[in-house]
Amino acid sequence: MRSLLFLWLLVLLVMPLTVHAQTSANDEAAIELLEALDVDSFPAKGEAIEAIVASDHERARYWLQSLLDGRLQRADDGRFVVVLDNTGRDWPVEDALTGEALGEMSRRDLDRISINNALRNQLRSAIAVVDLYSPDLELRRASAERLLGEVDAELAEPLEALIAEEGDRRVSRRLAQALAIHRLEQGEVEAVAELQGSLHPRVRVALARAASGAFDSRAVTGDDPVVADAAQAALVSIEQNLRLNRMAETLYFGLSLGSVLVLAAIGLAITFGVMGVINMAHGELIMLGAYTTWMMQQLLPGQPGLALVLSVPAGFLVAALAGIAIERGVIQFLKGRPLETLLATFGISLILQQLVRTVISPQNRTVVSPEWMSGSIAINDALSLTLNRMVVIAFALAVFAALLLIMRRTRLGLEVRAVTQNRAMARSMGIRATRVDILTFALGSGVAGLAGVALSQLTNVGPNLGQSYIIDSFMVVVFGGVGNLWGTLVAGLSLGVINQILEPWAGAVLAKIIVLVFIILFIQKRPRGLFPQKGRAAEG
């Protein structure tokens, strides 16, 4: 038994060697295939790619993928290498023919085999055809997705057999649609049934072309525009469905923009709304939160997700501490003098901006999105929801709920409400008003920091980040009703939705103006906003 195992191991050891010997025998052919790629003209490269596909070489897919990624390069000595990491000045490489590691080479000695978009499309299609037979389900899914609308007569034949064999329903349905598009192009009216109800843009394009009668001339049924009529009928129901999807999409866009507004404004709803401090440096507190995220990602290289999660408490702390410093250093001396507070905090905002420019850099910083926040989830072929926006919506709601809980259910919340409603009375009841001031301002600032962490996933992390949100934040708080958290939520979300509904037909610039005019008129009519505070508290 043991000797048998040993023999087996020996075979395993020797096998690569014999394979190696074989490849060196056909090295010539392989080099020739790659040589053909190293030409200046892109059409010639296209032919070389065809040749590689046709060669059925065992490394063909590897070459094509490396070429697609721009990592297939030629060294000065004529060898073809694959670059493993192309950052910095010296790059680690491996031999394209054998896969043997060759150490590092200077970028000066390497010439990339360049491709353009046309070749990239060709490569993707070529790889898709190879991947159709892959045992990896993900590769097959991507491949089926790719082949929609790209099936030709040559591919149509094996496709039928593949659909029958395919175990995964998503792959088989996609391939069936891909095949149906091909058959529709051949003028087969039965193909329309398969495409019925699909919302995929390529299906719609194929049907639209069919409806215009483009494929009827080839039809066997004579002069009757059978295909055109069938396609037209299918299109009508598809268009209806698309309209619904578009409305859902706009609503999602609106909610997502709204949640950003809510996040940016909710810290201000506390410092301005509850405490009555006009803090023009609110935007810069958001910026600090965003920079904290960047800092965390610098500290934890290669783990953007973990860094982002850790940034939530860190961003809160940094902004809260900055808030305390601002409150103790400036605002406490300007109590009850709103104009001076406004000017002083505006000065602080400029100082913070320039500080970041001088200490860190005037350039924007890269904050990487973790894998789970990139891309989108496809609800159907026409509607997909972007993941980063979805996370931000959830985050905004969570922050809102937590704040509501703090204000309603904790002792701090009670004290804050008491102090803001009647400071003298609260003090005489034994509440330390100064301490409450500090904690409230820290809370509001910390929430601004949280907004910064979320915004780092949506927009630039740079010195100007805060400026672009300060006006919007005040707008939301005033519109919602000063001193009311629910008002901020409703105002933020509804402004977001209104903006996104207006944008397609008014344009981004005009939509913003219309929203602003609307708010001005609204405030004229109801100066206390959507949800005014009622009762004696409102008078004080």
Next chain:
Amino acid sequence: MNAPRRKALSHAAGQPSRWLAAALVSAGTLGISAQALAEDPIKVGILHSLSGTMAISETVLKDTVEMLVEKQNAQGGLLGRQLEAVVVDPASNWPLFAERARELLAQHEVDVVFGNWTSVSRKAVLPVFEELNGLLFYPVQYEGEESSENVFYTGAAPNQQAIPAVDYLIDEMGIERFALLGTDYVYPRTTNRILEAYLKEEHGVADEDILINYTPFGHSDWQNIVAEVRRFGSEGKPTAVVSTINGDANVPFYRELGNQGVDAGDIPVIAFSVGEQELTGIDTGPLVGHLAAWNYFMSVDTDVNYDFIDAWIDWTGDEEAVTNDPMEAHYIGFNMWAEAVRKAGTTDPDAIKDAIIGVTVPNLTGGYAAMMPNHHITKPVLIGEIQDNGQFEIVWQTPSTVAGDAWSDYLPGSRDLIADWRAPMRCGNFNVSTGRCGGSTAAEEAEAALAE
């Protein structure tokens, strides 16, 4: 001079050390000022925003000019004199640009100025340069429709960037529909007007195949616009986006493109304002294959470029530092000015203006740039595709260099205008159909630009 000093020393024998020190100090300053009188440094003014919104783009240009000045000094300066950089900060504030320009020319009496980024800031300083007869080298691609006696445009005019880029889309990629997206200000609006006229007149593109959309500065919510472009592009015709979106707004724009799955294979985006510097703020993984049109890319494979990059990395001390097109423009502009100074033997503006026309210096792409009579230069046009490492892969370039055209051939008002600053014409807007020179309109243009 030695004798009196010795006398002074012997006089002050009572407090030798104090007097000795004073004498040495005065002797020292005397020596320095004597040397300075002999070789008064040539002053190079730098007018780039170091604070405010434009600091993101302009700070590196200030550093570039400082590096070039130091390099020139290491080679012995110019005309046997040292160069001295004078830096002012116009703080992204357009009227302040005019004040700072005046300060440079009148107070510091600089011999040449390198500066400005936005068109509105250039318009603001134009009257100052014309009044005080200064020299300005402007390094950024712009909308054209201008030629001033005192300004040298080392960035691209529309015919050196936008027009070839659209030609590439049509000829090489077979694009039939165009979404022109831009930030709402003078450069995108003028460029898109030129492009729209060009597409309709020269390529017969129909009205419904052109989508134009403007967004405010720093726009960050691109969901709707990207969705609209996606729909615009899924009508069956090959579609491309031509982007004149400025600076900051690009990061959320590209991020949204990536997240909504708009792939370069389906709808390529070709940008005129996105360079290596802008890409440092973005994870470029999902953007591979989107395009940019420039006259220089950091990835240009020439030794002179690698030398420039190495010098830049050494100067900044940052291994990750990137170079970009406006930096190359300053490199060319600085060398052209230095060459003209050598040729004229003086830094006098009028002599330089005459000497610099026709001056040819190497660019970083392995060719040469020449100063044309209309104060624009010759440049190769390169199309690059974004790579996952934040660099561009050059996929196409013009066979030879293209001379900058100050007045577009595709706009009705400017078709007949030419600029030629050589004697005897000396005119920035000569109308060939009426045979008259329009004269300087710098003051009105500045007023109009600042009023916006």
